[in-house]
Amino acid sequence: MAKAFRASAGIMLAPAVTLIGVFVLVPMLLTIWLCFQDWSTQTPFSEASFVGLGNFQEIFGSTSVGRDFKTALLNTTIYTALSVVLILPLSVVFGLLVYQREVAGGTALRTVLFSTYMVPMIAVALVWSKLYSPSEGPLNQMLGLVGIGPQPWLSSPRSALVSIVLLNVWQQVGYFTVLAIAGLTQIPGSLYEAATLDGANGREQFRFITLPLLRRTLLFSAVIAIINAVQVFEPVALITQGGPVGSTNVLTYHIRRVGIERAQGGLGSAMAVMLMLSLIVCVSALFALVNRRDSE
Amino acid sequence: MSLAWISKLTLAAGLVALPVTGWAQSVNISYLTHWSPETVALLEAAAKDFSKQNPDVAVTVRAVPFGDLLTTLRSQGGSSDGPTIGGIYDLWLPELAKDKLVAPAPDAVASEVKSAWPAGVVSAASVGGTLYGIPNEIDVYALNYNKELFKAAGIAAPPKTWAEFKDVAAKLTDKDKGQQGFGMINSWAAGVVHPFASLLVSNGGNLVKDGKPALDSPQAGETFALYEDLIKSGASVPAMATADANTTGPFLDNFVSGKTGMIIMANWWESALKTGMGDKFANVATAPIPVGPSGDKPHSISYSWMTVVNAKAGEAEQKAAWQFLGWLNSPKSGKNGASAMSDILMSMGILPSRSSDIEAHKDKLGSEFLSGYVSVLADARPFPVVLGGQEFSESLQQTLEALQYGQVSAKDAQANAQADATSILERAAK
Known part of the structure; x- marks a missing residue:
C-alpha cells in the first residue's frame, strides 16, 4: 500500500520536479561549474578550461576587474539596504493610513498607491530621468521655489545611486503597502478593544500589538524587497549606464557587461555565484534573527 | 454564382498563388542598427527599393539603443535566427571575428571594397588581412x-x-x-x-x-x-x-x-x-x-563603422545579405552617383568613407560645420x-x-x- 502510494506520489511530483530541475537547478549548477572555468560565452561549453579559483582571485584582486566588481557589490549592498530601510517603514505608515476603516476613499487610495507598481519600468525611467534633469527638471524647479539650489541628482557620483533608490521606492512602495494592509487585516480587532479598555494609547497599541503581530508580514516584505533590490537592472540600463564613475554600476548590470558584452563567461559566472551566495547569507541571517526573537 | 462557389474559387486561387508568393520572398534578412526612427525609415525605404529589383529578398530593419547594440549582437548573433546584418563600431571587430560571429566578406566584395575605399578604412574593417565588413561611416x-x-x-x-x-x-x-x-x-x-x-x-x-x-x-x-x-x-x-x-x-x-x-x-x-x-x-x-x-x-x-554579416546565418541569407550590402553601398543605389548608404549617413551629418561618396557629397561636406571635420580628417589618428x-x-x-x-x-x-x-x-x- 505504502509502495503504491510512494509510486503515485512520485508520478504526481515528476512533472513539477522535472521542470524545476531543467529550468532552475541545471542553470544554477551550470553557473557554479562555469565559475571555475575560463570560458567565452560565444564558444561551446566544451571549450571551457578549468582555472580553479582563478576567477574569484581576479574579481577580488586589485586590477580593474576586481575594483569594478567590488564597487558593483558595494553599490548593490547600499542600494538594497537603502531600499529596504525606506520601503518597509513607508509601507507600514501608508498601510496604517489606508487601513483606517473610517477614512472615506480608502480603496481609491490603495488603488493609487498600487498603481505605481503597475507602471512599466521603461515609462518610469523616461519620466524620472526628465524629473531629475539638472537644468529643466521639475524637481529642481520645485526646490528653487523654496529657496534650495539645483541638485545634481543623477549627474553626481554622490547622489546618483540615491536618486535611483528614490525611483525604486516610489515604484515599489505601493506593492509593499498592499502586503502591509494584508498583515493588518489579520490582527484581531478585539486586541485593540481590550488595549483601549486597559488605557493603552495609540502609540502603545502600535508598539505592543501592531508591530509584533506584523512581524511575519514584515519578514516576508523584507525578503521580497531584498530580492527585488538585488536584481535591480532596468533603471541603471535605461538611465545611467552605471555612471558616473561607476556610482550606479550594480552587480546585475555589471555581470551583463562582463558576461555578455565582453563575453567573459567564467568571470561573469563567478560574479553571479557571489551574488547568489550574498543573497542566501543575507536572507538566511534575516530568518535566523526573526526566529531567535520569536523563540525569545 | 453562389457565395459557396466564390469562396471555393478564392481559396483555390489563394492556394495556387501561395507558393509563388512564398518563392518571391524566399529569403528574409534582418538588419540590426542603433539609428534613430527617422534614419531607420530611410534605411527601410532603401531596402524597399532593393526588394523591388530583387523580389526574392525581403529586408527588415531593427533598431536598439547604442548602449544595447553590442550586447544584442553578442546574445543573438550566435544563432542563425539572429540579425543577418549588423552595423558595428570598428573597436568591436577583433573580438567578434575571434569568436567567429561575423563572416569574412566574399572575394568579390573584398576586392570591390579594397579598390573603392581608402586603405586606412579598409584596414579598420579587417582582422589579420581578412576583410569582415563593408565600411560606411567615418567619424x-x-x-x-x-x-x-x-x-x-x-x-x-x-x-x-x-x-x-x-x-x-x-x-x-x-x-x-x-x-x-x-x-x-x-x-x-x-x-x-x-x-x-x-x-x-x-x-x-x-x-x-x-x-x-x-x-x-x-x-x-x-x-x-x-x-x-x-x-x-x-x-x-x-x-x-x-x-x-x-x-x-x-x-x-x-x-x-x-x-x-x-x-x-x-x-x-x-x-x-x-x-x-x-x-x-x-x-x-x-x-x-x-x-x-x-x-x-x-x-x-x-573611428569607423561598418556592416557585417552574421557567420551563423544560413548560406542563402548570407549571400542575400552581401548582395544587399553591396547594392546599398554602391554608387548605383543613391542619388547623383552617391550610394544609398551615404545619403542616409549624410542626413545625420555623418561623413561617408567610400571615395566616390565623398566626391558625390562634395557640396554638403563643404558646409561650415562639416568642412571643419573634413579638414582635420587627413591628420586624424585611428582609435x-x-x-x-x-x-x-x-x-x-x-x-x-x-x-x-x-x-x-x-x-x-x-x-x-x-x-x-x-x-x-x-x-x-x-
Whole structure:
C-alpha cells in the first residue's frame, strides 16, 4: 500500500520536479561549474578550461576587474539596504493610513498607491530621468521655489545611486503597502478593544500589538524587497549606464557587461555565484534573527 | 454564382498563388542598427527599393539603443535566427571575428571594397588581412564652439594651443549664469575617451603604441594634468557632463542651450545639434583640436563603422545579405552617383568613407560645420583597434571620470590608467 502510494506520489511530483530541475537547478549548477572555468560565452561549453579559483582571485584582486566588481557589490549592498530601510517603514505608515476603516476613499487610495507598481519600468525611467534633469527638471524647479539650489541628482557620483533608490521606492512602495494592509487585516480587532479598555494609547497599541503581530508580514516584505533590490537592472540600463564613475554600476548590470558584452563567461559566472551566495547569507541571517526573537 | 462557389474559387486561387508568393520572398534578412526612427525609415525605404529589383529578398530593419547594440549582437548573433546584418563600431571587430560571429566578406566584395575605399578604412574593417565588413561611416573629432558666447566674452578666434585653450575656457566660464568654458562628457565610454584621446594625440602622444598601452608617456601625463586644471579652475563642470544610454542627455542639453562654450565631439552629432538648436545651430563652428606643449600640429581621433554579416546565418541569407550590402553601398543605389548608404549617413551629418561618396557629397561636406571635420580628417589618428579594446576603453572611462569628479589626482589617474590597460590588453591577447 505504502509502495503504491510512494509510486503515485512520485508520478504526481515528476512533472513539477522535472521542470524545476531543467529550468532552475541545471542553470544554477551550470553557473557554479562555469565559475571555475575560463570560458567565452560565444564558444561551446566544451571549450571551457578549468582555472580553479582563478576567477574569484581576479574579481577580488586589485586590477580593474576586481575594483569594478567590488564597487558593483558595494553599490548593490547600499542600494538594497537603502531600499529596504525606506520601503518597509513607508509601507507600514501608508498601510496604517489606508487601513483606517473610517477614512472615506480608502480603496481609491490603495488603488493609487498600487498603481505605481503597475507602471512599466521603461515609462518610469523616461519620466524620472526628465524629473531629475539638472537644468529643466521639475524637481529642481520645485526646490528653487523654496529657496534650495539645483541638485545634481543623477549627474553626481554622490547622489546618483540615491536618486535611483528614490525611483525604486516610489515604484515599489505601493506593492509593499498592499502586503502591509494584508498583515493588518489579520490582527484581531478585539486586541485593540481590550488595549483601549486597559488605557493603552495609540502609540502603545502600535508598539505592543501592531508591530509584533506584523512581524511575519514584515519578514516576508523584507525578503521580497531584498530580492527585488538585488536584481535591480532596468533603471541603471535605461538611465545611467552605471555612471558616473561607476556610482550606479550594480552587480546585475555589471555581470551583463562582463558576461555578455565582453563575453567573459567564467568571470561573469563567478560574479553571479557571489551574488547568489550574498543573497542566501543575507536572507538566511534575516530568518535566523526573526526566529531567535520569536523563540525569545 | 453562389457565395459557396466564390469562396471555393478564392481559396483555390489563394492556394495556387501561395507558393509563388512564398518563392518571391524566399529569403528574409534582418538588419540590426542603433539609428534613430527617422534614419531607420530611410534605411527601410532603401531596402524597399532593393526588394523591388530583387523580389526574392525581403529586408527588415531593427533598431536598439547604442548602449544595447553590442550586447544584442553578442546574445543573438550566435544563432542563425539572429540579425543577418549588423552595423558595428570598428573597436568591436577583433573580438567578434575571434569568436567567429561575423563572416569574412566574399572575394568579390573584398576586392570591390579594397579598390573603392581608402586603405586606412579598409584596414579598420579587417582582422589579420581578412576583410569582415563593408565600411560606411567615418567619424572624426574636432573642437565645436559657440560663436555667440565667444563674441560675448570678447574672444576673436578659437584656441590653437593648450595655453590659449585654458585661457579661452576661463573667459567663457560664468558661474552665475551656470556657464562652463569647456564641456567634458561622462557616463558614456566613447564620449569620455575619444575627446581625451584627441587631446592626447594633439600633444604628440598615443593611447596604444605597437600593441602596448602608452599612457605612461610624458605627453599623456600632460593631458591628464590638463583635465585636472580645467576641473580645478571650474572651467569644466562634471555635473553638466552626463550622458544617457542614447548618447544624449545633460552634456548635449548644456551645449545646445548655450551653457557650454566649447566641447570636443564627432561630426555625427550634427543632426542632434540641429534638432536641439533650430536656427541657433548657425552659432556652432568647428575648429581643429588645440595643440599641446609636446605636439607638432593638430591631430584628432577617428573611428569607423561598418556592416557585417552574421557567420551563423544560413548560406542563402548570407549571400542575400552581401548582395544587399553591396547594392546599398554602391554608387548605383543613391542619388547623383552617391550610394544609398551615404545619403542616409549624410542626413545625420555623418561623413561617408567610400571615395566616390565623398566626391558625390562634395557640396554638403563643404558646409561650415562639416568642412571643419573634413579638414582635420587627413591628420586624424585611428582609435586603436585591439583585442580587449572595449574593456580598455571602459576602464579608461572610469579613470577619467574619477579625475573629472576629483576622486583621484592627475598623477594617480595616469598610473591607474596605464596599469589597468596593461593588464586588460595582456589578458585579452592570451
